[in-house]
Amino acid sequence: MKNILVTGGAGFIGSAFVRQMIARHPELNIIVLDLLTYAGNLNNLLAVSDEPNYRFVQGDIASRSDCAVVLKEYAIDTVVNFAAESHVDRSILEPDAFIRSNTLGVNVLLDEACRAGIGRFLQVSTDEVYGDVAPGAFSVEDDPMLPNSPYSASKAGAELLVRAWRVTHGLDTVITRGSNTFGPYQYPEKLMPFFITEAIDGRPLPLYGDGQQQRDWLYVDDHARGIACALFHGESGRVYNIAGEHQARNVEVTHQILDLLERPASLVRHVPDREGHDLRYAMRCERLKALGWQCEHNFEEAAASTVRWYQENEWWWRPIKSGDWRDWYQRQYADRLAAADG
Ligand code: NAD
Ligand code: DAU
Numbered sequence: 001m002k003n004i005l006v007t008g009g010a011g012f013i014g015s016a017f018v019r020q021m022i023a024r025h026p027e028l029n030i031i032v033l034d035l036l037t038y039a040g041n042l043n044n045l046l047a048v049s050d051e052p053n054y055r056f057v058q059g060d061i062a063s064r065s066d067c068a069v070v071l072k073e074y075a076i077d078t079v080v081n082f083a084a085e086s087h088v089d090r091s092i093l094e095p096d097a098f099i100r101s102n103t104l105g106v107n108v109l110l111d112e113a114c115r116a117g118i119g120r121f122l123q124v125s126t127d128e129v130y131g132d133v134a135p136g137a138f139s140v141e142d143d144p145m146l147p148n149s150p151y152s153a154s155k156a157g158a159e160l161l162v163r164a165w166r167v168t169h170g171l172d173t174v175i176t177r178g179s180n181t182f183g184p185y186q187y188p189e190k191l192m193p194f195f196i197t198e199a200i201d202g203r204p205l206p207l208y209g210d211g212q213q214q215r216d217w218l219y220v221d222d223h224a225r226g227i228a229c230a231l232f233h234g235e236s237g238r239v240y241n242i243a244g245e246h247q248a249r250n251v252e253v254t255h256q257i258l259d260l261l262e263r264p265a266s267l268v269r270h271v272p273d274r275e276g277h278d279l280r281y282a283m284r285c286e287r288l289k290a291l292g293w294q295c296e297h298n299f300e301e302a303a304a305s306t307v308r309w310y311q312e313n314e315w316w317w318r319p320i321k322s323g324d325w326r327d328w329y330q331r332q333y334a335d336r337l338a339a340a341d342g
Contacts, residue, residue: 001119001232003029005076007061007109008083010034012186013124013178015044017080017224022048024228031055031074033066035101038324039086043316044185062105067112079113080122080231081106084155087189088128089332091151092275102154103161110165120172122231123162127179127216127241128152132278139283141177141239148276159239166237174234176227178242179283183220183302184309188317189328191215192303195254196310197317199263206333206340209273211251214280218244219297219306226285229293241285246299253303260307271336 004021008014009032021030030048034040036058048054055074059066061083070076083105085091085098106123113121130139131146147153165171182192195205226242234240254268285293310317 001028001078003031003074003076004078004080005031005033005070005074007033007079007081008040010036010040010042010044010056011082011086012039012044013181013220013223014082015185016183016220017082017227018045018054019047020221020224020228022051022054026053029053029055029074031057031070031076033057033059033061033070034083035060037085039187041185041187041320060105061109062100064108064112067109068116071112071116071118076113076116077119078231079109079118079120080124080227081109082124085151088149088151089189089274090328091149091154093331095150098150098154099157102151103157106158107161110161110171114165114169114171120174120231121162121165122174122176122227123158124227125155125159125175125177126152127177127243127281127283128278129156129159129177130281130283133280133282135280137282139241139281141241141287148278172236174230174236175239176230176242177239177283178223178226179216179218179244179281181218181220181223183306184313185316186220188321188325191250191253192257192306193310193317195257196261196307197321199257199261199267200311202263202267204269204337204340205254205267206269206271206336207250207254208271208277211249211254211270212279213250213277214247214282215250216243216282217246217248217253217299218242218295219302222295222297225296226288226293229288229291233291238287240288240291241283242288243283243285244295244299245285247282248299256303257307260304269337269340271333271340
């Protein structure tokens with residue numbers, strides 16, 4: 001590996017991966033290809049923008065010419081694909097963009113990467129492809145994919161394409177399935193950054209349904225290290241779960257955020273539930289641990305440092321919470337908050 005293409009590298013997890021790779025691997029060249037959708041942000045990459053082994057190219061993984069040009073120009077030998085529409089609620093309202101980037105885009109990227117003769121292709125996927133997990137059970141890599149939202153279906157479709165390129169064309173592929181990730185530079189539409197930034201301003205926190213849904217929480221640096229571990233040491237054709245092994249109910253996470261910010265519980269509003277809401281995700285990740293990876297951050301400390309980061313970095317999120325974000329807020333929450341209970 002010498003020239004690594006990181007698609008979607010201006011987003012939340014992709015940018016953490018890029019910052020980590022630049023800091024730890026000066027021998028590798030990191031080229032980011034990102035469309036800069038509403039979720040892509042060059043401020044996430046400011047820390048590496050002057051590094052000699054980093055390049056940024058604006059482009060679309062669903063465009064054959066964008067992919068072909070960057071693969072050739074930078075003599076890419078490895079692809080790590082983070083590029084995706086990533087928010088479940090948006091996929092319920094506007095599924096087309098999800099199929100386009102997450103499924104068709106992966107088809108184009110795989111095909112162009114294969115034509116360019118690359119070595120390894122790593123697809124960043126999600127625990128949501130397993131669907132709802134029964135209380136007490138844990139998903140392992142060989143379990144069937146049973147996605148329930150347009151987002152998770154589009155990601156499962158991408159995984160099947162990755163499999164097809166391996167079997168049909170002999171491409172060296174690895175897939176990672178990460179759990180709910182949190183940390184600095186996350187677009188404030190996902191539960192943690194949304195609730196933290198809203199609570200800082202003393203605004204209502206719209207908790208879906210009874211708030212008893214459970215997620216497994218994974219700190220972003222642990223997720224990025226897990227992806228690097230699978231990239232460098234993973235066996236070709238394998239899937240690797242990456243879990244934080246910290247399951248918590250949404251209502252618990254919400255109250256932890258309020259406590260850390262010393263804001264009152266009265267900010268919580270129980271609003272009408274997300275359609276098709278998966279109640280629980282939980283995974284085991286022994287396969288990745290066998291490669292030497294382990295979680296380095298405990299949830300309580302990482303949540304506290306994440307809250308502090310949003311308190312200290314208003315320059316990053318305040319400009320985002322205008323324009324497009326306001327339109328999204330209106331569409332997703334105006335009616336829900338009007339119907340709120342409590
Ligand atoms: P994000 O929404 O913060 O970033 C996505 C990035 O992809 C943005 O920079 C965006 O501009 C870019 N992008 C979107 N469509 C593109 C296209 N067609 N061509 C090029 N770039 C495009 O997402 P994230 O939370 O960082 O997630 C990154 C990946 O990790 C996604 O594939 C997601 O499915 C997966 N994942 C996310 C989580 C999570 O909790 N956030 C957990 C597991 C897996
Ligand atoms: O599990 C991995 C997945 O985690 C990733 O693949 C997705 O890209 C990522 O968005 C995330 O999906 P979730 O739907 O679990 O994350 P989100 O932050 O949107 O919601 C977390 C939980 O909080 C979920 O049960 C819904 C609930 N929620 C969310 C929002 C935004 C609320 O109750 N209110 C809200 O306003």
